[in-house]
Amino acid sequence: MHRHFLFHKPHGYLSQFIYEKKRHKKLLGELYSFPEGTMAIGRLDEDSEGLLLLTTDGMMSEIVRSKTVEKEYYAQVDGVITNKAIEQLKNGVEIGFKGIRYTTKKCEAKIINQ
Template sequence: MARTKQYFIIYKPFKVLTQFTSEDGNPGLGTIFDLPRDIYPVGRLDLDSEGLLILTNDKGLNSALLNPKNSHQRTYWVEVEGIPTETSLDALRNGLEINVKGIYHTLPCEARLIESPALAERDPPVNYLKHPVRSWMEIRLVEGKNRQVRKMTAKIGHPTLRLVRVGIEDLSVFPLQPGGITQISEKVLYKKLKLI
């Protein structure tokens, strides 16, 4: 009998691994969510990153979403040290060289300064005494190399303090809060991801 495909979106909290098992003292998703054994994350978010993650038992979705040829746009809200200039933002937009197993030239992306978003406080919060001057950016990418956004902001001289993935194509993490989960239908999910 064919298993029923299931789809969930979650708001992965800070310092939680993108796997169900805990490791090296870091909690896994299994410490927060009680889901069937065949459900797994599509893609990943770094331990230090927060936000939108899709969980499913649909292997077809995994290959469709992670295939670089499909160029799915991912939206991140990024709190950085300092305030990037328009010249620095242009460097991000035009693509720059970062180290990803050797020198890699990032694809063009969208980058702009935004007002401080109304997000739940991170636990633990950013050390604002250590980083008194901060700003928020919205970055939209169609690729997802390892720690790419962090490497990009560091390259322009504005290290990332907080990184939240808020969307993939038309799929948004909101209104979920950190640790939140909701089930979504295949049709709605595929439509929001522009796979149909």
């Protein structure tokens, strides 16, 4: 029988249970005794905190991470966010990851609290 968890990932932790590189990182398994085989569905950066879905069901993880499931994100950011910045985000912005440049997909975006 598979288990599913809604979990608040605190700042400073990786969204994973195993880290095989030499540097010590704080992992989710240090916070709670999850069943063997528990995995995060998606991820939050080490410097981020928020709701994270966990499961022991690999198939459920694949389904939720797929494009067929709509996702909604809320982000708190520092600095002043302009209407121009929101329009750029809606149309896709260029980001870099491991030296490779990507353009994000178009999305809905709005300021919810100023």
